[in-house]
Amino acid sequence: xxxxxxxxxxxxxxxxxxxxxxxxxAAQLIGAQLNQExxxxxxxxxxxxxxxxxxxxxxxxxxxxxxxxxxxxxxxxYSIAFKQVIEQVQPALVLMAHTYEVRDFAPKLxxxxxxxxxxxxxxxKIEDGAAVFTRQIFQGKLSxxxxxxxxxxxxxxxxxxSFRGDECEAGQAEVQALTVNxxxxxxxxxxxxxxxEAKAAVDLTQAPLIVAVGRGIKxxxxxxxxxxxxxAMGAEIAASRPIxxxxxxxxxRQIGSSGQTVAPKLYLAVGISGAIQHLVGMKGAxxxxxxxxxxxxxxxxxxxxxxxxxxFEVVPAxxxxxxxxxx
Amino acid sequence: MKIIVCxxxxxxxxxxxxxxxxxxxxxxxxxxxxxxESDAYALEAALQLKEKNxxxxxxxxxxxxxVQSVIKEALARGADRGLHxxxxxxxxxxxxxxxxxxxxxxxSDGFDLLLTGLQSDDHGYAQTGVIAAELLGLPHATxxxxxxxxxxxxxxxxxxxxxxxxxxxxPLPGVFTIQSGIxxxxxxxxxxxxxxxxxxxxxxxxxxxxxxxxxxxxxxxxKRVYFPQKSKQTQMIEGTGAAAAxxxxxxxxxxxxxx
Numbered sequence: 176x177x178x179x180x181x182x183x184x185x186x187x188x189x190x191x192x193x194x195x196x197x198x199x200x201a202a203q204l205i206g207a208q209l210n211q212e213x214x215x216x217x218x219x220x221x222x223x224x225x226x227x228x229x230x231x232x233x234x235x236x237x238x239x240x241x242x243x244x245x246x247x248x249x250x251x252x253y254s255i256a257f258k259q260v261i262e263q264v265q266p267a268l269v270l271m272a273h274t275y276e277v278r279d280f281a282p283k284l285x286x287x288x289x290x291x292x293x294x295x296x297x298x299x300k301i302e303d304g305a306a307v308f309t310r311q312i313f314q315g316k317l318s319x320x321x322x323x324x325x326x327x328x329x330x331x332x333x334x335x336x337s338f339r340g341d342e343c344e345a346g347q348a349e350v351q352a353l354t355v356n357x358x359x360x361x362x363x364x365x366x367x368x369x370x371x372e373a374k375a376a377v378d379l380t381q382a383p384l385i386v387a388v389g390r391g392i393k394x395x396x397x398x399x400x401x402x403x404x405x406x407a408m409g410a411e412i413a414a415s416r417p418i419x420x421x422x423x424x425x426x427x428r429q430i431g432s433s434g435q436t437v438a439p440k441l442y443l444a445v446g447i448s449g450a451i452q453h454l455v456g457m458k459g460a461x462x463x464x465x466x467x468x469x470x471x472x473x474x475x476x477x478x479x480x481x482x483x484x485x486x487f488e489v490v491p492a493x494x495x496x497x498x499x500x501x502x
Numbered sequence: 503m504k505i506i507v508c509x510x511x512x513x514x515x516x517x518x519x520x521x522x523x524x525x526x527x528x529x530x531x532x533x534x535x536x537x538x539e540s541d542a543y544a545l546e547a548a549l550q551l552k553e554k555n556x557x558x559x560x561x562x563x564x565x566x567x568x569v570q571s572v573i574k575e576a577l578a579r580g581a582d583r584g585l586h587x588x589x590x591x592x593x594x595x596x597x598x599x600x601x602x603x604x605x606x607x608x609x610s611d612g613f614d615l616l617l618t619g620l621q622s623d624d625h626g627y628a629q630t631g632v633i634a635a636e637l638l639g640l641p642h643a644t645x646x647x648x649x650x651x652x653x654x655x656x657x658x659x660x661x662x663x664x665x666x667x668x669x670x671x672x673p674l675p676g677v678f679t680i681q682s683g684i685x686x687x688x689x690x691x692x693x694x695x696x697x698x699x700x701x702x703x704x705x706x707x708x709x710x711x712x713x714x715x716x717x718x719x720x721x722x723x724x725k726r727v728y729f730p731q732k733s734k735q736t737q738m739i740e741g742t743g744a745a746a747a748x749x750x751x752x753x754x755x756x757x758x759x760x761x
Contacts, residue, residue, distance in 0.1 A: 250632075250642065275663050279644045282597070282629035286636040291598055291721030294627060307725060313624055316519055317528070320725045363641035367669040369662060384760065390515075420683025433661060433681075441760040448515075462758040464750065465736075469516065471729075475736055480753060484742030492747035500751055500761065 179212040179235070180205060181266035181328075183257070185276055186217065186225055187248070187369075194272035196340030199232050201299070201333055202270050203344055208301055211267065214238060215348075216260055218253055220246040226350045233346030238264065244357045249364040250280040252357060257284050259355040266328050268306070273332035275432075285330040291323050292330040295451075297337045306331075314450040315473035335432075335455055377411070377427045383440045384410035387430055387457070388418055391446020391467060391486055395423040400490045401445060407497040410443070415453045431456035446486045449474030466490070503557035503651070505548040506585070506608050508618040508631070509576055510538040511569040515623065525726045537572045540619025544680035546687050547649060548617050549580045555651055558582045560611060564592060564603055570703065577698035578690035584703035585611060591708040596720040597625070601633035603718070606711040609638060613675055615656070620645050620679040628679075635677035642677040643670050647684045 180202045185192040199215060206213040214236040215229050222239055230237045240260060244252050257280075261269070271277045273295045285292040296308040297318075305322070308331055312319050323329035379385060386405040392398060398418075405412045412428060419429040430437060431453040442460035447453060449465070449472055457463070458477050465478035466489050475481045482489050513519070513533045520529045537545070548559045561576035563569040564587040573584035587607050595603065608616050616638075618631035635642035647667065648659035655673045661681055662668055690698075708718070739749050755761045 250644075254636075275645060275661070278628050279632070279660075282627075282632035283636040283642070286598060286601070286633040289721075291596060292629060293722050294629060310626075311730070312626055312727070313513075313519055313528070314626065315730070317521070317727055318730045319727045321722050322725055323722050325721055363672055364643065365671040367671075369666045369668045371665050372667065416683065432663065434665075441754065441758070462754070462760050463734075464754070469518075471518065473730070475738075476730055477734055478736045479734060479758065480750060481736045481738045482742065482746055482750065483738065484746070488742040489746065492742070492744045493750065496744065496747040496751045500755070 179214060179264070179266050180268045180270060181261075181264055182213065182215040182234075183269065183271040183277065184215050184217040184225070184229055185272065185274055186219065186222070189225070191225055191228060192272065192274060193340055194274055194335050196232070196343050197335065197338040198270045198272045198333060199229070199234065200338040200340055200343045203233055204338070205268070205270075205299060205306055209304070209306065214264065214266070216240060216257070216264075218245045218256055223350075230348040230350050231345060232348065233344035234348040237348045237350045239350060239352050240355055241352065242355065242357050244359050244362055247366050248276055249362050249366060250283055251362045251364055253280045254284045254287060255361055256355045256357050258287055260353055261288065261328055263353055269328050269330045271330070271332040273334050277332050281330060281332060288328070290325070290328060290330055292332065293321050293323050294332045296321075296331055296333050311451055314448070315454065315476070316471060334451065336458065379411055379413055379428070379430065379435045379437050382411035382437070384408055385413050385437060385439045385441070385460075386410045386443045386445065387413040387415065387447060388424070388445050389415040389447030389453075390417045391448075392418070395421070397487070398423055400487070400494070404445075404490050404494045404497070407494045407501070410441070413437070415447050415450070444474050444478070445490060447474055448472040449476070503551065503555045503615065504560070504613050505551060505557065505615045505617060506560045506562050506611060506613045507541070507545050507548040507576070507581070508604055508616070509541045509545060509561055509563045509572045510619070510622050511535045511563060511565055511572045512538045512622060512624045515539070521727050521729075525728065526724055527727060535568065535571070537575060538619050538622050540621060540680055540682045542619075542687055543682050543684055544617040544619050545576050545579065545581065546685045547680050548615070549688070550685060551615070551649060551651075557614075560585055560613070562587065562604065562607060564600060573703055574698055575690060577701045577703075578694040579688055580694060581701075583701060586703050586705045587707075587711070588705055589707040591713070591715070591718055594720065595718060596722050597627035597629040598633055598721050599718040601630045602637055603711060603713060604630065605634040605637040606713055607706055608634070610706075610711065615674065616677045618677070618679050620681055631677050631679040638677070640676050641672045642679070643672060644679040645681050646678045647681050649678065
């Protein structure tokens with residue numbers, strides 16, 4: 176009989192991914208409302224210290240799954256092992272943080288059990304005694320309430336920042352080792368060591384004021400008006416991914432899931448629609464200003480101040496006004 | 503080397519979206535469409551691999567008659583053939599159903615590499631390629647930045663979080679989801695557009711692919727679609743000229759106290 180909520184704990188280089196605690200928090204909340212037991216599972220080789228850390232959270236159990244073939248993350252290794260854990264533990268719901276690693280293996284795991292993964296959710300509600308999950312569609316322009324259908328287990332991943340990992344209730348969980356059958360030949364991916372490209376020249380995380388530019392700027396030569404605005408403000412320039420993809424600004428100016436994560440005093444977003452991959456990198460800013468021609472752009476959802484209009488009019492006017500103020 | 507590249511047709515990035523009467527999806531009338539962004543980079547990656555290693559690029563798209571325009575665009579850019587998966591039974595597929603359909607078509611055509619973009623701009627599942635790999639019993643890698651053939655296999659550079667990358671070696675055939683911005687997209691030339699007119703687009707439906715209703719039945723269901731509730735109270739400033747700029751600067755200075 177399927178029962179309980181099982182949370183996937185991700186780790187790299189001996190550190191638990193903080194996003195996993197957001198998934199633990201989600202499990203605590205949903206578990207309390209639906210009267211379900213909660214457990215976490217951690218895969219690897221030599222993960223007892225990490226399991227002890229997770230066991231300090233309010234959970235009924237923490238499972239460890241250890242194997243030489245789980246020393247490095249691979250989608251094959253994790254999917255094969257996780258499937259066997261699900262057969263042993265029989266959870267009703269499997270919760271994960273929607274990290275790059277989860278994106279890499281979770282759809283395969285769910286498909287191997289003929290189940291859906293309701294991915295990248297931003298919240299849940301309980302309707303008729305069952306959880307309904309909210310996910311963003313059209314890059315955050317719309318929300319959709321989604322239910323997994325058919326038999327359990329159901330698989331759900333939550334977008335980073337959807338729950339507060341630091342609000343996890345403390346507790347004392349029992350740690351239990353599970354055994355799986357996994358041999359090296361079943362793992363077809365051979366990963367090499369993780370690396371960073373040449374060190375980022377600019378550390379935007381320390382900048383108090385940031386002016387960020389997006390697709391709305393249309394052409395490389397128009398970046399100049401953003402540079403003038405940033406110079407007038409004494410701000411650093413940043414960009415959304417498409418701008419860096421086009422080499423209009425260097426990669427180390429990119430904000431978002433694949434770039435830097437910043438929390439400045441002021442984040443002024445110009446011509447940025449606010450795709451979720453961008454928002455995760457800047458939504459912690461204290462004050463957010465958005466200038467965009469599309470009143471429905473998701474950036475306005477998180478902005479403190481908004482101007483709907485042509486950035487080619489607004490930006491020069493703003494530059495002139497700031498120069499006037501500074502005189 | 504034979505490469506099948508999956509191209510999804512999605513509403514243009516700057517489309518004004520309206521919710522349908524049942525509040526289950528958007529209204530599709532009055533929309534203009536384009537190739538899903540990361541899929542366009544997958545197509546370019548496929549064309550570059552073919553130029554380097556020889557072989558064939560097959561452009562696959564799943565959807566109603568209108569998706570032929572993305573197949574034709576791919577043929578004009580240099581793909582050799584098209585596969586158009588069209589059936590009324592494909593109208594409301596979730597990621598699993600779409601992946602099952604693509605997997606069946608890819609299997610019947612045969613391939614060394616199956617490429618998709620990493621995520622669609624509409625549903626945003628970020629799952630279809632990975633599920634297809636599982637259903638085909640093949641290895642995969644996601645969020646791929648670079649692909650280098652190596653002997654009978656392939657070495658791919660994956661993007662990880664927080665600025666990290668990783669090279670992973672896999673045997674072929676395999677499935678790879680491609681990150682946006684990894685190459686420079688080409689435009690179709692006039693010569694390419696003319697040549698595309700002679701290229702074959704093969705249509706396949708559910709019966710031809712041996713897909714039954716149970717396989718295509720959604721495993722997740724959208725109950726309702728709506729505009730997101732604002733998490734913050736946004737002060738909208740009217741106008742776009744000097745007056746609006748002055749208002750904004752005043753608020754930033756005196757309310758938000760950032761200057």
